Structures are given as structure tokens and as C-alpha cells.
Amino acid sequence: MTDRLFSLRLVQAVFYENDRHWNxxxxxxxxxxxYLVEDGDGFVRTGNTLIELKAGEACLIPAFTLFSCWCDSHIKKTYVEFFLDSPSGLNVFFEQGKILTQPIPPRQLAYMKALKPGGSLKESMRFEGELLCILSLFISGDSPKPAPGLARLRPLLTEIHANLGCDLQVSGLARKHGYSPSSLSHAFKRVFQCTPKQYAQQLLVNVIKHEFLHTDKTIAQIAAEYRFCDAYYLSNFFKRHMGVSPQVYRQTIRGGNNGTRMVP
Amino acid sequence: MTDRLFSLRLVQAVFYENDRHWNxxxxxxxxxxxYLVEDGDGFVRTGNTLIELKAGEACLIPAFTLFSCWCDSHIKKTYVEFFLDSPSGLNVFFEQGKILTQPIPPRQLAYMKALKPGGSLKESMRFEGELLCILSLFISGDSPKPAPGLARLRPLLTEIHANLGCDLQVSGLARKHGYSPSSLSHAFKRVFQCTPKQYAQQLLVNVIKHEFLHTDKTIAQIAAEYRFCDAYYLSNFFKRHMGVSPQVYRQTIRGGNNGTRMVP
Known part of the structure; x- marks a missing residue:
């Protein structure tokens, strides 16, 4: 039996069109x-790097990358979220430490748009097949080389994610991984341009956003899951970071009046 | 998270050319x-159905299908063995109860031939991606409908395979699944054109052939694994079914003099 080098797990895939509210x-x-970009004037930024979302290109944002995205007037694209697990534990995209782009044949872009991965078995197989072909474009022929700094941080980041919650103390976990408070702070600044606390909080905010967007869990359920004292605390935390309450966010993001769902 | 409808597990994939000894x-x-056929005059037969292996076509032989294959003068093809597991337990190809063929774009045939799935991560992803796209062609848009007879037999077949060995008593397993000796015999004749005992023995012979072909296990090791008294018993069983001893089979099939490995 061939050893499996990877395992693809799709979180979601959706084609959508948005206006300048996509921000x-x-x-x-x-x-x-x-992002499989069909048309528009969108951008993605991470650290000091600005990437234009060009029609006919795929843009891959590795897990654990802090990024912002927006468009000037409109954006049309297929949006895919996925895990790519490897038995070696190597996170092939993340290790490269940056956002990657690749031109995609128009034929394939059209397929990906038309295919509904949540559909029949036939459609799902075709979708994952095309997706694997596209993802293989982003991998160099050689074994991926860990980006400096990231490689050493990775076990700690994995643990932060596994223990994500309101009461998470990054410094406690970091000690286990041989970081002093100052070496930890330095490592995060260099790799993520933010403090460890900002990183963990931003990740928590986004995971909670994801819960609001893709599940029907109540605020109280999500609060319990991420160890907030109660729904009130979660609402305050969310409002502080997002500027709106979970209720308003959920309504807005799920389409509200015009029925157009918004996702990053 | 999207529920996984399937999971592909590759056993092996190899491109090869053979002459009329491919039989x-x-x-x-x-x-x-x-089989992804590039050229030749090969055939596959199952029951009363004869299939020509045409250049530019893919031929899919579902698991648990008893088949013969040969060529008149030569054959060039990529040969792929794989499992397609489904959480529902539904064996999508097997349920259709027959050998299936599909035309494949020349571009894709060339890719599959050139790609080495045991190679780098990049190659493996691309290979599995293309393979999934090809396999999706064999699935009808609707949910697969179990072939009559096969559907009821499936749990028993799974148990036969899980308990495969020299001492396996099919009738004992069959009772657990509600078959009397005569209803069992009737069901097998209808679906596989052979008796339950012939089916279990043929499966055992082929699994052992596979061990000889793809592993370096000794005859004694394989004998122990499939509950033969000793290597001598296994050799006799093998010779009775294959006409040659395991030693001769292993040498011949692995290429012996001309270095060309032979696989079905």
C-alpha cells in the first residue's frame, strides 16, 4: 500500500459575487x-505584501496567515477553505510563509465554479480531483523548505489552536516549547508582525466568526465551547474586535436583506 | 465541515507494456x-461479457469482480489499483455489478502515464487529482443503485474478505447473514457464476498472488497470515490453482529474465 503523503479535507467551497462591501x-x-478569481478588482494584504486578485489566477493563503482582503468595486470568485493534513505533520503551504498565486486554465476555473462539492458523489469527486490538481501547482518539485522562524513556532501554533479559548495563556504553552516571554514576543513579531496575545485573540475571533457563519450554534453554545463565562462575555469580546455584536454580524454576513452571503 | 463522501486509497499505479504473455x-x-489503455489488442472478460481494451479508454473493474484478461499480441497501459472507501459503506463501483468503460481525453492519459504516484508530494497530489476526475466519469449523477442480488450479498462478502484464510468456512458466516446452504449457493451462482467455495478460494488465491507480487514476505510468513498449516500446504494450494509453485510464480511474475514485470 502506498503511504499517504497527504489528506485533503474540504471545509467549504462557494462561488460568489460581491461589491465593495467585501472588506x-x-x-x-x-x-x-x-481564491479562484473570475473577475474584479480585489486585493489581499499580509504584512508588507500586497497581492492583486487577478482574473484567471488562484490565490492561496496558507493557514495561520494573518491577512486582510477587500475590493475597490466588485469581486467574482470561487472561495475554498480546506485542510491538507500530512502524516509527517508538515504543513506544506504554511511552511512557505507567504501568500501564493498561480495562473489557472480558464477551463478549470469554469469547472470549479460550476461544481458543487456538497452535491452528489460524482460532483464531489470531480471537485476534489480538480482541486488537488490546482493545489499541486503551488508545490515545488522538491520537498518544501520550512520558512525560517515559522518552523520552530509551528508546534506551539498547533497547540495554541488546539487549546483556543477565552482563558488561553499563550505564555504558559510557550514555556513548554522552550520560549521565554521575550524570545516568544520576538519570534511572533518577526513572523506575524503582532504579539502572541494579538495572534491568539485574532485566531479566536476568526474561529468564532466562522462558527457564526457556518453553523447554527447559539451564542451561548459557542461561548461554552470556547470557555467564555457566558454569552454576554462572548458578545463583549466579539464587539470589541469586530465593532458589531454577534447578532448583527450573523444577520449581515448571512445576507440579510439582499440574500448575498458575504465571506472573506 | 463537509461530510466526506469518499476516501481514495491508492494501492499501486504503474505504466507497462507487455506482449501476449500478458494472460x-x-x-x-x-x-x-x-486500466488506462494507450495501445494494444487486450480483452477483459467477466461472466458472459467480453470487453475490448480500446486505446484512449479507461476500463474499471470493480473490487470483488471475477475477471480474466489477456492480449492477442501486445498491450500498453497504466494500471491502477485502489480502494474507494465510503463512510456509508456503499461500494459505488461494485454495486453496479459490471465492468465499466469510459473514453478519456488524450491529454489526461498522457498525464497519468507520466506521473509517478510514489514520487514527490506534488506528483502524488496531481496523480490523485487526475484519478479522481477520471473516476467521477464512472459515477452516474444519481446515487448509485445496488445491482439486484449484490446488495444483499455485500455484508457477507465483506466478512468473507475480512476473514479470508485457509480455514474459512463460508457456510458458517452465511448462516449469520440469514442464508441457508441452498439460498447461498443460488445467490452466488446468480451474481458470480460460481459456488461460494470457489469464490472464497479464488479470492484467497488472488490475495496471495498479490502478496507474492507486491511484498517481500516469505512463503512461510504468508502461510501463517492466511492460516495455512505451513509453507508446504500453501505451496500445494497455490500450485493446484495456479499450475505453478509460488517460487516459480514469483520469479516469472517479477520479470525474471527480461526485467519486465507482469501484472494483471
């Missing part, structure tokens, strides 16, 4: 994000 | 077999 300043996810 | 009268495997 998400802070995104940080435990899964990879892929 | 395998009895094949029955627990995994699916896919």
Missing part, C-alpha cells in the same frame, strides 16, 4: 484559503 | 482495478 481587515484561520 | 485467467481482488 475584511483581519482574517486568520486554522485552514487554508483558496 | 491472466482468474483475477478477483478486494480493491478496484483501473
Amino acid at each position: 475584511f481587515p483581519f482574517n486568520l484561520y486554522p485552514f487554508h484559503t483558496l | 491472466f485467467p482468474f483475477n478477483l481482488y478486494p480493491f478496484h482495478t483501473l
